[in-house]
Amino acid sequence: MRLIRTACCIALTLPLFAHSAPAHVHGVAKMDLAVDGNKLTLSMEMPLDNLVGFEHLPKTDKQKAALAEAMASLKNAADLFVPTVAAGCKVDTVDVGDPFPGGKAKADGHADVDADYVFRCAQPAALKGLETKLFKRFGRLHRVDVQRATAAGQGAATLTPEQPGMNW
Amino acid sequence: MMAMLKLAAHSAWARRLTLGVTLFSIAISTAMLLSVERIRLNARQSFTQSVSGVDLVVGARTGGVQLMLYSVFHVGQATNNIEWTSFAALAGHPAVAWAIPLSLGDSHRGFAVLGTSAEYFPRFRYGDGRWLKFSDGKAFSRVFEAVIGSEVAARLNYRVGDSITLTHGFGNQALTEHADKPFAIVGILEATGTAVDRTVHISLEAMTALHLDWVAGAPVPGLSIPQNYVEKFDLRPKEITAALIGLKSRADVFRMQRFVNEFRGEPLLAVMPGVALDELWQTIGMVERALFAVSALVIVVGLCGLVSTLLAGLNERRRELAILRALGAGPGDVFMMLAIEGVLVTTAGAMLGVAVLYAATHLAAGWLLAQLGVVIAAQWLSPAEFGLLSLVVLTGLLASLVPGWRAWRMSLADGLTPRV
Known part of the structure; x- marks a missing residue:
């Protein structure tokens, strides 16, 4: 009994020593939102599972097509994010990372997708919120945890299919 | 109208003990509702201003x-x-x-x-x-x-x-x-x-x-x-x-x-x-809402007390109301009198509640600051608090329509015919 307890204690402390990997929770995406001057930056990070339902290298033609389609729609920023219309924000750059860098899967069997978007806004003072259509496009995504830093200060928000928008 | 108000006030004074207790319970529940709201806002402000x-x-x-x-x-x-x-x-x-x-x-x-x-x-x-x-x-x-x-x-x-x-x-x-x-x-x-x-x-x-x-x-x-x-x-x-x-x-x-x-x-x-x-506030938000719900329920209990006091009073007041009717007051007047009484008690209760709130925040401010680091500002009622207060009075008005309606239905003969 005591041995088990000791083993558990050691097991619990192990993650403290290892260099921690970013959390990988299926159904959840992380988003960092920054507004600086006229620039609106969105950085997303999520498990590939949210987009296509698998995290291994695509094997069948169907899986390949699904992956290609998901990556393409992830690149279509104007369809995924709607900043306050009055701010007049236009997509500037989009950078979607390859879930399988070098064509190889990671050793732990998980795959993540990073996506960075930059918008330029004509009226940054009018930029007061953002709505996302990610949930409509990706049915396996259930929650986006947002951290934001804007001129109005910092804040946190949780976006869900029922509440896909936030204001600051 | 003035006469009705005066009559209602005099009649209420004659039953000051029971009404006083009801008034007190409304005052306590109002003070509780407002203080929960106030502590919530002030705590939030203290934290975000830090x-x-x-x-x-x-x-x-x-x-x-x-x-x-x-x-x-x-x-x-x-x-x-x-x-x-x-x-x-x-x-x-x-x-x-x-x-x-x-x-x-x-x-x-x-x-x-x-x-x-x-x-x-x-x-x-x-x-x-x-x-x-x-x-x-x-x-x-x-x-x-x-x-x-x-x-x-x-x-x-x-x-x-x-x-x-x-x-x-x-x-x-x-x-x-x-x-x-x-x-x-x-x-x-x-x-x-x-x-x-x-x-x-x-x-x-x-x-x-x-x-x-x-x-x-x-x-x-x-x-x-x-x-x-x-x-x-x-x-x-x-x-x-x-x-x-x-x-x-x-x-x-x-x-x-x-x-x-x-x-x-x-x-x-x-x-x-x-x-x-x-x-942190997303976590505490649940507790906040629970506290708010409890104090809203306390108000409901207080108003139920008001209605039951007024209803129970109707029995005692059969004779009083019948005499009023005999003197020429219509059923509408009797109804008004009861409704006015309810509103008066609720309003007075709410006002006493605000007084209790001020006294309590004055006394507890030092303790809250020392124990929880929450600064309770001595401030006048905010628009949101006014909204809550008027909601209390409005609910009191609605609640007192019930005894008013009962009094309306009582016939003139009811209180004059002695029942054995």
Whole structure:
């Protein structure tokens, strides 16, 4: 009994020593939102599972097509994010990372997708919120945890299919 | 109408005991509803006003909320410290505009002692970006000098020039007193309404100096380094509790956060204060709503009491109402009289409730500030509170329609025919 307890204690402390990997929770995406001057930056990070339902290298033609389609729609920023219309924000750059860098899967069997978007806004003072259509496009995504830093200060928000928008 | 009002008032006065009790219960429930609302708002404000202009708070890896609680609000303790070398590496990062080290753990008569750099005073901001100001004296410049917050000064009656000793940890034992190394108070800060008011600030070097002749959390027997020799030792701190970081560009905050969280030297955590506070409120939000629901229910119970008192009173008042009818009052007048009575009791109850609220906040303000760090501002009723009050009175009006309707239905003959 005591041995088990000791083993558990050691097991619990192990993650403290290892260099921690970013959390990988299926159904959840992380988003960092920054507004600086006229620039609106969105950085997303999520498990590939949210987009296509698998995290291994695509094997069948169907899986390949699904992956290609998901990556393409992830690149279509104007369809995924709607900043306050009055701010007049236009997509500037989009950078979607390859879930399988070098064509190889990671050793732990998980795959993540990073996506960075930059918008330029004509009226940054009018930029007061953002709505996302990610949930409509990706049915396996259930929650986006947002951290934001804007001129109005910092804040946190949780976006869900029922509440896909936030204001600051 | 005037006559009806007068009659209702006189009639109510005749039944002042039962109505008084009802009025009291409405007053208590109103006071409770308003105070829950007020504490909720003030607590939120106290927390969000506590720190401003800080982009990141860095500490040992733990929960974001916990890190905020101990580093900014001085509530609870750190599980681990961070190495000075890590702090130096972060402070030297090209994206960092300034970095202030914080070292906690000692106390002075229940007030937290914060070891920091002199840069803390011109850098720290609170509220909507307000700076710290000295009401007396100046920042510390030498080792055994201390700057105290306004509340420390007020409660312990300290002035610039006074001498104080610090306690190791938060105990009260004489053994852990740093009695051999007293500090001179050189500055008193103006009131901020934040944790700063309840803090004794000393330099990091002083923090090290205090513990020079200590090993493993206790003074070494027989070893005592006199105060005037202390400065010959290397007083550079080896570890600190947390750090406040300001960045050159706001947009760098996420990159810097990632840099800290993946720091090579040791496990560190960087939280954005605004994000951690929002998360804290998302957690507390449930409790808030529960408290609010309970006080709303208390109001409902109070109003049910009102209705039942009025209904029960109808039986006693058969004769009174019948005489009124006989004197020419229509059923509508009787209905009005009952409704007016209900509204009068609710309104008076709500007003008494506001009085109770003011008395209670006046009495409890000091305790709330000392125990929870929540500043309850003595303020006039806010529009939202007025809204709540009118809702209470409106519900009271609706509730008193029930006995009014009963009285309306009672026939003229009802109260005049003696029943055996």
